[in-house]
Amino acid sequence: MTANGRLPAWTGIRLVARRELVERLRQRSFMVSTLVTLLILVGVAVLPAVIGGDGTHRVGFGPGESRLAEAVTGAAGQQREDVRARSVPSEAAARAEVSGGDLDAAVVNGRVIVRSELDPVLGALLQGAHARTAAEQRVESLGVAPDKAREALSPPPLQVTALDPPDPGADARKGVAFFAVILLYGQIIGYGMWVAMGVVEEKSSRVVELLLATMRARVLLAGKVLGIGLLGLIQLVLVIAVGLVAVRLTGSVDLPLGVLGGSAFTLVGWFLLGYLLYACLFATGAARVSRQEELQSVTGPMMMLVMVSFFGALWAMNAPDNMIARVLGIIPPFSAMIQPVRQVAGYADPWEAPVALALAAAAVAGLMVLAGRIYEGGVLRMGGTVSFKEALGGRESRSVRP
């Protein structure tokens, strides 16, 4: 056989990572979790379009209301409201179409017919247009030429000067940020826990001893974190892609594609960093116990960190200029969820992202070394919970080559 005994660390990492990826792709739990995430996402993206909260007003105009119709569409154009006007032959027809939901409102014989109540924006448009056409008609009846009458009655509208104009996409960006937090939280908790459970599985099944006869503990750890992380990345990219397509098709998020793409990029990047941070933490916790039942006690503190980050991120969505939010957005591991929120929502100053990234990367590097040591010290000790001190003190793997 070709076993020549030389197995570079990278080959070991690759083999371990591939096993994690392949074995887990085969598990039903992965498929189910992906599908559920996708369904929720698509549902949320499609729902507004279905409910009809898309801002289009369909208005019918009865016989003799054509002048009003013209005025309404004109005014709507000025105010950037989407009004689709068409004519209806009779009041009976108008009532039928309104109650059937084909029209949002109909104007016949000087009254507006709606199903339950008149949309206030549409109402203001209709009333304004009505007031003007009525006034025009009266002035005309006094013998003034129609275009003179119109000119006299259409003063240029008041101009608004905003000192601090709102970002037109602010609400949409906040919505996207909300999804980013939910996704990040789910991915980091889910895949971090998978790392923890995978570590304990190897300990409780004792297969770890066989593995350590072929590779160093840190190679095993690196491969495991990489393989499971890759799986998380695949799922995240899939979910984001489907989400983007759904959003484009339904038009439910009114943001340019560039902004959405940038948000997706931020999300993926911070998932990788956040996952690495928490996966290392979870792995070191898990290496200290031998049974799945004991896992909860050692992963408790990490869970707390994730939860604090999560709720911190939700709070930070409504605290764009808060100092604490700004600081937590930079400090790992909180930054892993709070910084992407500030990015996606558009709150962050330009310097925040690079500083947060640098600190997170440094933390990941440090944690990887520490996790490798604790893992090596703890992974072969069976029974009970190994203290961090014990794990750090007694590394057991052969560490020197002659």
Added chain:
Amino acid sequence: MLEIDSLRKRYGDVVALDGLSFSVEPGRMYGFVGRNGAGKTTTMRIVLGVLAPDSGEVRWRGSRVDRDTVRRFGYMPEERGLYPKMRVLDQVGYLAELHGASRRDARAAAARWLEELGVSARAGDRVEELSLGNQQRVQLAAALVHDPEVLVLDEPFSGLDPVGVDVLAEALKGQAAAGKPVVFSSHQLDLVERMCDAVGIVRDGRMVAAGTIEDLRGDGRPRRYRVEATGGWAADLAGVTVIERRGDVVVAELAHGVDEQLLLDAARAAGPVREFTPVKPSLTDLFREVVAE
């Protein structure tokens, strides 16, 4: 030759190994025995590089064993371990790859060993779905799949039914016959006695007796004979001590230099002799002797 040289290992205050040494020739089967806690598992883990010794070293073919050499060893840990949810063929193939085989070679070798050990019908099943005996066979396949140069097995026979014992014994004999050193620990001393060319008895982390079983038996100890003849004759013979007497059967121990023919003559003189056999201590007897005090 596989050489284990002066291994020392402490766990806190517990001295697990206290200068333990032995060596195994290629093609030899070495039985490693000792009471629970004597240090067998610790030794084997050090040989496999899973554990680092405080001092001492392991050599194979004259050079110190490192991570690359040890990948060519085959190991069956005392705590059996496989991924419960992984499929048998995938699992054995994966372990072969970790030992350096290419993917294709690994799968071919895995399939071959599963066939050889009679579990190929379960190749597509998850390990947890197998009976304990079959799991044990898969474990052995995992130890053999990369055609190791050295085999180290920690209590491989424990938990096996008699058929399983035979399958395993045959497999190990085959490996030794192929010129590999095979080391295994066991509490089944009769099995060790039957299978092994050499044994080492370990106590408190130290080798207290080592060598071929013949050596251990002969090793400067007084000879004993079992004689069946009409009674009352041996007591007055110089240099002879009666160890045991049951009816007409006497077990007598001869002092150094006493000719066993004198014993036979004395017995004959007393009456017809129906049995006259040298009594060799079994491994169990030797074990009790060296481990008892």
